[in-house]
């Protein structure tokens with residue numbers, strides 16, 4: 196365990212990188228995928244099961260936890276790690292994105308955002324300063340700047356104004372964060388899909404100085420082609436010796452394409468949320484377990500998978516418990532999906548370290564069906 200926060204790049208292969216982030220609560224192997232634990236739980240998973248899938252870090256959300264049970268209550272109970280029984284690193288998102296996507300009656304000003312809770316309609320306010328205070332109360336190891344992520348479609352003027360507001364909020368976040376050894380503050384690049392705005396944002400963040408740099412404003416409906424178009428240049432705009440975190444991504448092929456373009460960290464609700472809707476990700480494509488064709492199938496989801504769902508259960512069983520809405524259905528499909536996402540990350544880390552990423556990427560795409568299998 197290191198007393199401080201640091202990042203060591205251990206190998207590169209083309210634009211792809213592998214490394215290790217050291218924190219007082221443990222190491223994070225990069226490229227890393229972070230399961231999402233929005234309300235102090237990775238839904239349908241015990242923390243020890245999340246660890247068993249290979250996760251080194253998970254994500255929490257300021258927005259959800261400030262509303263319920265409140266950051267103050269979690270702090271009184273010893274902080275988020277103790278509260279949810281996860282003693283490894285936690286990264287918390289800062290709330291801005293979730294306010295814009297979940298809250299009602301939002302009002303955005305230079306100061307911050309006021310909104311009504313989507314849970315009980317109560318009034319709340321988030322500012323860079325309050326977001327930093329909440330993330331400190333939670334005790335998160337990696338704190339995200341409070342930013343604004345413009346909804347698409349947005350014209351260049353709107354994207355530019357929003358990005359510049361986020362850069363002013365990044366400075367206020369850094370000021371409010373203060374000096375906290377062992378804890379990291381990540382800046383978030385904005386600028387939509389416009390290269391000049393992305394460059395302006397990267398320069399603004401560099402001038403302020405952060406422990407890591409996120410690429411925000413993507414995975415908001417722009418589509419994979421436009422996202423990869425931004426990732427062809429955006430990671431390279433950020434400091435080479437700091438972690439680069441792509442927020443909210445994604446499907447397996449999004450993740451592989453992002454790592455190929457220099458991204459070190461990602462998070463997405465997809466593996467857990469789709470697990471609960473019966474969608475399983477496998478090497479050969481996606482399986483929609485509720486489809487009748489699986490009702491009599493004695494085979495596992497994926498013959499090559501070593502997760503508990505694939506070792507001990509048939510598609511027929513998974514089909515049955517999903518149709519019967521049995522709780523174990525969410526448990527097994529979520530576990531499988533998180534295990535598979537971590538298998539992808541482990542495969543890429545090894546391939547980059549051994550200089551064979553291109554071959555690994557080609558093998559990943561070969562034999563994957565487009566639609567459901």
Ligand SMILES: Nc1nc2cc3nc(NCCc4ccc(CCO)cc4)[nH]c3cc2c(=O)[nH]1
Pocket residue numbers: 288289290291292339342343344383410411412413414415442443444445463464465468
């Ligand atoms: N602070 C901050 N946080 C973000 C979170 C994000 N999350 C996304 N995308 C998630 C998209 C997403 C939503 C739901 C599902 C489940 C299947 O439908 C999958 C992906 N983009 C994001 C951008 C930002 C951002 O700029 N700033």
